[in-house]
Amino acid sequence: MGIESVNSSVKVLGLHWHPKKDTLSYNVNLAKNPSCTKRQVLSDVSRIFDPLGLLAPTVVQFKILFQKLWLLNLNWDDELPKKLTDKWLKWRADLENLPQLQIPRLVESDTDKIELHGFSDASTKAYSAVVYSRMVKDDGTISVAILAAKTRVAPLKQQSLPRLELCGSFLLSQLLQSIKAGLKHKDLTIYAWSDCTIVLSWLAYSPAQLKMFVGNRTAEILETIPKHAWRHVDSKSNPADCASRGLGVSELIDFQLWWKGPSWLRDQDQFLVKLNNSHNCSSLSDKRIQSEIKANCLAAQVIVTTDNPLDKLLNRNSSWLKLIHTLGYVLRFIHRMKHPSSKRTSTALTFDEIKSARIRWLQHAQAGFQQDFQLLLANKPLGNQSKLVNFSPFIDKDNLLRNMRTESTCILESHLSSSLSGNDIGFSAHGT
Known part of the structure; x- marks a missing residue:
């Protein structure tokens, strides 16, 4: 009796556990000589109890088949079409191999x-x-x-x-x-x-x-x-x-x-x-990618490299204000290391420090338009393929791309704040 108990399986949560091998298996008891109807298909499929989805490649076949049967508008006890009947009987016979499967x-x-x-x-x-x-x-x-x-x-x-x-x-x-x-x-x-x-x-x-x-x-x-x-x-x-x-x-x-x-x-x-x-x-030029981007957004992807500390910071933060303040304190630390005798300020960032950090982030974000930037720097016209050609961009005193239509700003900061966290930059179609 002891030997039998070791070799036998124990039903646990709908699965069969084999204590000796410490494996799990499935057992599906299917009726002999079944009728090939939608009711029978659903009855047989429901006998496969697979809570973890480990049989997903097999079960998905039956899900696809049942969807096809539903589209045919068959009654529950109508015979299946010949082609689907052959496929169903083949898969049903294959289920007899299920007990051979042993999962640790x-x-x-x-x-x-x-x-x-x-x-x-x-x-x-x-x-x-x-x-x-x-x-x-x-x-x-x-x-x-x-x-x-x-x-x-x-x-x-x-x-x-x-x-x-x-x-x-x-x-x-x-x-x-x-x-x-x-x-x-x-x-x-x-x-x-x-x-x-x-x-x-x-x-x-x-x-x-x-x-x-x-x-x-x-x-x-x-x-x-x-x-x-x-x-x-x-x-x-x-x-x-x-x-x-x-x-x-x-x-x-x-x-x-x-x-x-x-x-x-x-x-x-x-x-x-x-x-x-x-x-x-x-490539961002792939039409299948561009087709899902809103019409009022122009974006350039920035390749993220793990060597760039700004990219590492981007991966750890999604708040635009937090990114500005974090970089602001980093820049303050660098400045103090270079100029130890400089006058100490309060712990809060100054207006100039915040402005400097914001400019640094915008420059990093606009790296995706580097080719356009170099052309403008050399006073050369942008190519017809450029995404910025319709915005008449120019380079300002902070080395930032700006929109000629509204010189006050070329980038919608609230839009950029969300774009930065996605490692791409947004360029407002309206320049506001």
């Missing part, structure tokens, strides 16, 4: 520091998100484990693929938020990966600059995942890809990319190379 129950967490790596992807039929834990032990060994996944079918109202990719990133932010809530006692570092450079470009903007659909979702995403945590991953290394397209059980069992994530997560040297060479390099 234990997710190692020996140290307080844990990395969460989230991946998102989308196809025309569905979008997905999956999260892995990564832990580097004291002896240098690395443990990677899948934590959870989610999928959603694409909405009936047709959307562009970049928008669906953005929905996948939004789904990832929700999934990471729920995982973070359960790991409050751990020191978490979050990395988010997407193979869509257009989405990464949208996330570099301030949400206020983007049209409603994209702007609302980027705002929600950035509340959970800061923009500096986003990285680009190639499609072949993106485990969320299979969850957006679908994968049968027999294929999923041995699909290591899904269960263990990309191989470079388990190699420290490869991981560091990937981390340093995975920033978004998408």
Whole structure:
């Protein structure tokens, strides 16, 4: 009796736990000789209990199928069309392989520091998100484990693929938020990966600059995942890809990319190379990016380099006033180091110190228009392709670009304050 109890499984929270191997498995009891109706499809799919979404690549196939059945306006007991019947019976038979899948129950967490790596992807039929834990032990060994996944079918109202990719990133932010809530006692570092450079470009903007659909979702995403945590991953290394397209059980069992994530997560040297060479390099001239930017906003992207202290400060602050005051105190400190005998002022910043810090930030933000700046400096006309040509810009005494239409200011400071936090600069179309 003792041997039987060790080899047998125990049902825990709807899953089957095998104490001897310490693994989890699934068991789906399907009826023999089923009728191929919408009612039967829903009945069979509901038997797959997968609270963590570990079977997402398989389950998403049935979600897509059920959406198709709904569009056909079939009654619950109507026979399915021949093509869908064949597909359903094939997938149903494949579910018999589910008990062969053995998932390790234990997710190692020996140290307080844990990395969460989230991946998102989308196809025309569905979008997905999956999260892995990564832990580097004291002896240098690395443990990677899948934590959870989610999928959603694409909405009936047709959307562009970049928008669906953005929905996948939004789904990832929700999934990471729920995982973070359960790991409050751990020191978490979050990395988010997407193979869509257009989405990464949208996330570099301030949400206020983007049209409603994209702007609302980027705002929600950035509340959970800061923009500096986003990285680009190639499609072949993106485990969320299979969850957006679908994968049968027999294929999923041995699909290591899904269960263990990309191989470079388990190699420290490869991981560091990937981390340093995975920033978004998408061109702002891409029409798919520009199509989601509000018409009254003109923006230039500034490439962020970790060597620039101003860029580091931008990644840590999103308040325009806080950025000005922080830089103001830094400039005061530098001045005092260079001139120790200078007269000490009060602890509060002076008007001139605030003005100097503001000018320094504006100069940094306008670095995205460096080519135009050099042409104006040499008294040469701007090219027809320049985004500033219609604003008749000139360079003022502080080496700032100004709008000839209203010389008092060329940059809307309130707009720039939000743009700075997005590592891009805004240029008012009205010059006010």
